[in-house]
Amino acid sequence: MMLEVLCGNKNVGRILIFLFVNSRCYGTQAAKALKVPLTPIQKALIRLERGGVIMSYSEGKTRLYQFNPAYPLLSELEALLKKAYTLLPAHEKKSYYVVREDLTASVQIEKMQVLGAFWEKLQTVSRLHFNAKTLKSHSKGQAEVVIEKERSSLIFHEKGTWKDKEGIDVSFSNSLRWTLDRSAGVVSLEHLRRGIE
Numbered sequence: 001m002m003l004e005v006l007c008g009n010k011n012v013g014r015i016l017i018f019l020f021v022n023s024r025c026y027g028t029q030a031a032k033a034l035k036v037p038l039t040p041i042q043k044a045l046i047r048l049e050r051g052g053v054i055m056s057y058s059e060g061k062t063r064l065y066q067f068n069p070a071y072p073l074l075s076e077l078e079a080l081l082k083k084a085y086t087l088l089p090a091h092e093k094k095s096y097y098v099v100r101e102d103l104t105a106s107v108q109i110e111k112m113q114v115l116g117a118f119w120e121k122l123q124t125v126s127r128l129h130f131n132a133k134t135l136k137s138h139s140k141g142q143a144e145v146v147i148e149k150e151r152s153s154l155i156f157h158e159k160g161t162w163k164d165k166e167g168i169d170v171s172f173s174n175s176l177r178w179t180l181d182r183s184a185g186v187v188s189l190e191h192l193r194r195g196i197e
Contacts, residue, residue, distance in 0.1 A: 011036060011044040013084075019054065020081040021096045024066040033098050053077070060110025111185055118187065119180050122154060123147065130162070137165035143174070154178045155192070 007013040018030050027045060031038040045065055048054045055068040067074060085093065125145050132139040143160025158174040175192040 009044065009047075011040045012047060015041065015044045015048065016053075016077070017081055017085055017088075018096050019065065019067055020078060020085060022098050024064050025098070026062050026064050029098060033095055035095070060114065062110070112182070115180070115182075115185060115187065122178055122187075123149070125156070128158060128160065132162075139163055139165065141172075143172075152180045152182075 007016070014034050014036070015025075015030060018025055018034065027038055027042050030036075030045075031041040034041070045054070045056075049056055049065070052068055053071050054065050056063050056065045058064070067078075071077070085096070088096075125147065128143045128145060130141050130143075132141075139162050141160055141162025143158040146157045148155040148157065154177070156174070156176040156178065158176070159172075161169045161171050164170050173193070177190040177192055179188045179190070180186075181188070
């Protein structure tokens with residue numbers, strides 16, 4: 001591999017091209033696609049992350065890696081990787097491409113489990129406590145919550161008080177709609193009504 005000399009390690013070069021082609025990856029996915037044992041791939045990912053070239057985040061129990069947008073030489077690195085990728089033989093290029101479903105299948109299952117648990121927890125809310133901080137003030141408040149259930153929505157009717165920046169209690173009421181869209185794997189929040197009483 002032509003990047004081995006620059007990277008000092010063929011796995012580092014392969015991971016860089018893999019990320020360039022796929023935007024993000026997890027260790028076992030890269031190891032499987034590149035037909036390399038997992039340990040050297042994990043070491044290469046750790047080395048690149050410590051150097052600030054890539055960053056990682058968790059989706060469920062899966063650790064995903066992607067290029068660090070704050071890396072100062074990112075555009076130059078991507079130009080180099082693009083050139084290196086175009087010079088690869090066609091059969092080798094195929095090993096770098098991963099069908100997107102492979103990346104998200106296990107993550108999607110975990111996401112739906114987390115979403116379901118969050119939705120169940122949301123249905124048990126009966127009281128809210130909140131803090132609002134700005135540079136000039138700090139307000140605290142609390143509210144009682146009555147939940148109205150619809151098909152895939154929960155409407156929170158909140159009534160409570162908060163202390164304004166002068167320390168005066170102000171009564172308020174809010175209505176919020178939480179909606180669960182299982183097909184998109186999303187919970188959305190819509191403010192229906194708010195006001196000082």
